[in-house]
Amino acid sequence: MMAELQAWANLALRWLHVVAGIAWIGSSFYFMWLDSHLKAPKVSRGDGVAGELWSVHSGGFYHQTKFMVAPADMPEELHWFKWEAYTTWMSGFLLLALIFYVGADLNLIDRTRADLATWQAIALGLGSLVTGWLVYDGLCRSPVGRNLKLFSAVWFGLLTAAGYGLTRVFSDMGAFMHVGAIIGTVMAANVFMIIIPNQRKVVAQVLAGQAPDPKYGKQAKQRSVHNNYMTLPVLFIMISNHYPMIHAAPLNWLWLAGLGIVGWTIRHFFNLKNAGRFEPQVLAAGALAFVTVAVLNASARPKPPTTDVVPDFATVRTIVDRHCIACHAAHPTHRGVPVAPNGAAFDTDEGLAKHAERIYARAVATKSMPQGNETGMTDDERAQLGAWIKAGARVGG
Numbered sequence: 130m131m132a133e134l135q136a137w138a139n140l141a142l143r144w145l146h147v148v149a150g151i152a153w154i155g156s157s158f159y160f161m162w163l164d165s166h167l168k169a170p171k172v173s174r175g176d177g178v179a180g181e182l183w184s185v186h187s188g189g190f191y192h193q194t195k196f197m198v199a200p201a202d203m204p205e206e207l208h209w210f211k212w213e214a215y216t217t218w219m220s221g222f223l224l225l226a227l228i229f230y231v232g233a234d235l236n237l238i239d240r241t242r243a244d245l246a247t248w249q250a251i252a253l254g255l256g257s258l259v260t261g262w263l264v265y266d267g268l269c270r271s272p273v274g275r276n277l278k279l280f281s282a283v284w285f286g287l288l289t290a291a292g293y294g295l296t297r298v299f300s301d302m303g304a305f306m307h308v309g310a311i312i313g314t315v316m317a318a319n320v321f322m323i324i325i326p327n328q329r330k331v332v333a334q335v336l337a338g339q340a341p342d343p344k345y346g347k348q349a350k351q352r353s354v355h356n357n358y359m360t361l362p363v364l365f366i367m368i369s370n371h372y373p374m375i376h377a378a379p380l381n382w383l384w385l386a387g388l389g390i391v392g393w394t395i396r397h398f399f400n401l402k403n404a405g406r407f408e409p410q411v412l413a414a415g416a417l418a419f420v421t422v423a424v425l426n427a428s429a430r431p432k433p434p435t436t437d438v439v440p441d442f443a444t445v446r447t448i449v450d451r452h453c454i455a456c457h458a459a460h461p462t463h464r465g466v467p468v469a470p471n472g473a474a475f476d477t478d479e480g481l482a483k484h485a486e487r488i489y490a491r492a493v494a495t496k497s498m499p500q501g502n503e504t505g506m507t508d509d510e511r512a513q514l515g516a517w518i519k520a521g522a523r524v525g526g
Contacts, residue, residue: 135227136467142223152217165400165403168180177196181195198346202335203332203335211321215317222310225254230250233250233251235465235500237250238501242300243298243299253298258307258314262314266318274351284355285386288308288389289382289383289386292382295382300500302376305369305370323348324349328349357396358393358396369385374426374427374495375426377495379431390418433494433512434512434515436512440513440517448506452510455504473487478524488518492511493515
């Protein structure tokens with residue numbers, strides 16, 4: 130019953146996380162686009178307007194204006210873009226806790242790397258989020274934060290170091306998701322700790338009849354730009370569990386860093402394009418980086434274990450029953466697994482043959498299953514599975 134409730138909680142939180150994330154990232158992309166398309170008024174209006182834009186959407190015309198700092202009079206109703214960020218982080222954190230903290234023994238701890246107690250793994254995970262924010266915030270407030278290019282290089286290096294360190298102690302997916310959680314925490318904390326408070330200070334100054342201090346807007350803009358560039362890398366991490374050739378490969382921290390560069394480059398191309406600078410070489414550099422990661426990743430992966438002897442089906446059945454069907458069955462027996470992951474059940478001969486190629490990819494080619502190799506599948510067993518699948522995955526007999 131508890132496993133069933135966890136599955137429904139997972140669905141609800143994941144759905145909420147995706148929807149809130151779409152709203153947050155969409156608003157981030159829109160306001161970056163809006164800022165880059167604003168034009169100075171043709172005639173000086175004397176009301177502090179820095180730029181304006183006319184647009185049309187869904188049959189309606191819109192006239193947006195941006196003030197240099199703030200309007201002279203604050204409107205009665207002012208929309209704050211904050212709950213998109215807060216909801217994304219809260220749902221993401223609850224999802225992280227449900228999958229990797231409640232299910233730490235299955236999804237977070239890899240005892241071949243570090244024999245952690247559950248509380249130690251959770252404390253390390255939470256500590257990485259807090260440390261990530263403190264380091265990032267300190268970097269922003271330092272002289273490094275005033276130089277976007279230098280800041281980007283240093284922050285990228287620190288995230289890469291975090292990825293390397295976490296892959297030494299956590300499961301592959303546990304490490305990847307905590308790198309993503311560090312980035313997501315930084316992005317949400319930017320909104321909660323800097324952007325919204327600074328906007329409130331400006332509003333309070335205007336309402337008090339004071340000239341608003343422009344430093345608050347500059348600080349908020351700095352963090353908004355950082356958030357914009359971090360969106361595509363964190364989105365990749367959200368879907369990385371579908372690609373074991375990345376997260377379960379040797380040097381996985383390096384491939385994560387490389388694809389982070391790809392995401393940053395693509396975002397930079399569109400930011401430049403929105404500002405009226407079409408620079409296809411930037412997009413080409415991103416594409417080249419992607420291909421480079423793919424080629425280096427393929428060359429760095431060890432060849433799957435092989436054998437010249439094709440085992441009989443009874444041997445294959447024994448291997449699968451020993452290592453796979455606790456999770457991949459119509460009625461899983463593994464704690465925390467209420468249904469077969471991705472609907473892949475191997476407890477019947479038909480199901481085993483149907484999913485043979487998927488088994489090869491995960492259990493033989495990348496060795497990413499069983500997760501954390503908790504059942505101790507040997508290379509000889511993987512080689513026998515691979516030989517059977519390559520020979521046609523015939524059942525029976």
